[in-house]
Amino acid sequence: MLPPRILVTGANGLVGQALTRAAARWPGADVLATGRGPAAAHDRGGYARLDVLDGDAVDRAFQDFAPDVVLHAAGLAQVEPCEADREACWALNVDAVGTMASACHRHGARLVLPSTDFVFDGKGGPYAEDDRPAPINAYGRSKLAAENAMKASRLLDWAVARTTMVFGAPAGPEPRLDFVRWLVRELSAGRPVRVPADQLRTPTYDDDLADGILRIVRFKRTGVFHVSGREQLSVLDFARRVAEAFDLDIGLISPATTEDLHPGAPRPLHAGLLILRAESELGYHPRPLDVALGAVRDRLGLGVSEA
Ligand SMILES: NC(=O)c1ccc[n+]([C@@H]2O[C@H](COP(=O)([O-])OP(=O)(O)OC[C@H]3O[C@@H](n4cnc5c(N)ncnc54)[C@H](OP(=O)(O)O)[C@@H]3O)[C@@H](O)[C@H]2O)c1
Numbered sequence: 635m636l637p638p639r640i641l642v643t644g645a646n647g648l649v650g651q652a653l654t655r656a657a658a659r660w661p662g663a664d665v666l667a668t669g670r671g672p673a674a675a676h677d678r679g680g681y682a683r684l685d686v687l688d689g690d691a692v693d694r695a696f697q698d699f700a701p702d703v704v705l706h707a708a709g710l711a712q713v714e715p716c717e718a719d720r721e722a723c724w725a726l727n728v729d730a731v732g733t734m735a736s737a738c739h740r741h742g743a744r745l746v747l748p749s750t751d752f753v754f755d756g757k758g759g760p761y762a763e764d765d766r767p768a769p770i771n772a773y774g775r776s777k778l779a780a781e782n783a784m785k786a787s788r789l790l791d792w793a794v795a796r797t798t799m800v801f802g803a804p805a806g807p808e809p810r811l812d813f814v815r816w817l818v819r820e821l822s823a824g825r826p827v828r829v830p831a832d833q834l835r836t837p838t839y840d841d842d843l844a845d846g847i848l849r850i851v852r853f854k855r856t857g858v859f860h861v862s863g864r865e866q867l868s869v870l871d872f873a874r875r876v877a878e879a880f881d882l883d884i885g886l887i888s889p890a891t892t893e894d895l896h897p898g899a900p901r902p903l904h905a906g907l908l909i910l911r912a913e914s915e916l917g918y919h920p921r922p923l924d925v926a927l928g929a930v931r932d933r934l935g936l937g938v939s940e941a
């Protein structure tokens with residue numbers, strides 16, 4: 635396909651930054667990164683402010699930039715805040731997706747939405763694309779509703795990329811750290827941490843996720859794809875692997891139950907994603923977990939040579 639014009643929303647976030655970097659590597663592609671505040675880190679391509687809750691601003695962005703593809707990474711990706719303010723969660727995670735799908739339909743653009751393994755109930759993971767969603771918290775319900783809003787829209791050219799427990803090393807101010815950077819910060823400071831031993835996930839390196847999503851675009855695929863790491867492990871075991879990869883003290887990590895840690899916001903326990911479809915149809919091959927953790931260590935300037 636001809637190099638497309640790609641609009642990224644939520645481009646200051648963890649997923650949005652990775653998508654912007656990956657899109658900018660597409661030879662000839664024109665990339666517009668957009669976000670609510672000032673640009674966090676976009677040294678290639680353009681950046682513009684765009685509040686996706688503002689339908690008029692979304693329309694203007696389509697008129698001005700005329701995207702062929704929208705990678706919609708703006709969202710509320712935190713479980714507790716979604717429980718605490720369900721209206722705000724719904725407005726951003728569901729209504730704004732409907733607005734974006736309508737705009738894409740009117741302007742003939744494709745739409746790709748990152749979603750989550752939290753659309754499932756955690757009784758039977760890791761999950762395949764055609765397993766039955768049954769979310770157990772407000773965040774998961776909002777993401778499933780967003781998926782359904784895309785399916786119900788008149789837009790034909792849409793894709794959902796479900797992922798989980800994304801980690802990386804994004805630039806800029808960090809209101810909320812991902813699991814790996816949070817753990818590295820705590821262990822580096824010598825603080826003990828309690829992490830869930832009863833949750834299974836398939837943690838995902840941000841650059842691998844972005845590669846998978848750009849493959850969906852390049853191969854013009856539609857529908858639901860699972861794009862995550864391939865290794866399923868407990869959050870406790872993941873924490874231990876992080877400690878090993880960063881030469882930190884494993885003894886500071888102790889097991890807890892999800893119920894103890896998150897009394898007001900349940901998580902699916904046996905979750906994580908099967909990526910067979912992405913592997914076979916997109917040639918998506920995420921790097922092994924330890925290689926990904928080494929890459930994060932390098933990106934954070936904590937590699938062996940820098941240590
Ligand atoms: N992280 C994960 O493990 C994970 C797993 C599964 C699915 N996902 C999905 O991936 C997407 C991105 O998540 P993330 O981890 O990148 O979250 P994130 O780091 O919190 O990034 C979300 C971005 O959305 C922006 N945003 C919020 N409200 C906005 C608005 N009204 N207009 C424009 N931008 C707005 C935020 O802007 P500010 O910087 O101004 O707050 C932030 O930069 C979400 O849909 C999430 O459900 C993430």
Ligand SMILES: Cc1cn([C@H]2C[C@H](O)[C@@H](COP(=O)(O)OP(=O)(O)O[C@H]3O[C@@H](C)[C@H](O)[C@@H](O)[C@H]3O)O2)c(=O)[nH]c1=O
Binds near residue numbers: 711752800812830
């Ligand atoms: C980042 C962080 C984690 N933790 C501990 C408690 C959590 O149970 C555990 C795992 O952290 P997280 O993966 O950030 O928790 P989480 O259960 O909120 O994560 C989820 O977030 C959703 C947005 C995604 O869609 C899901 O795929 C998943 O990644 O680590 C903290 O105590 N403080 C922190 O700041």
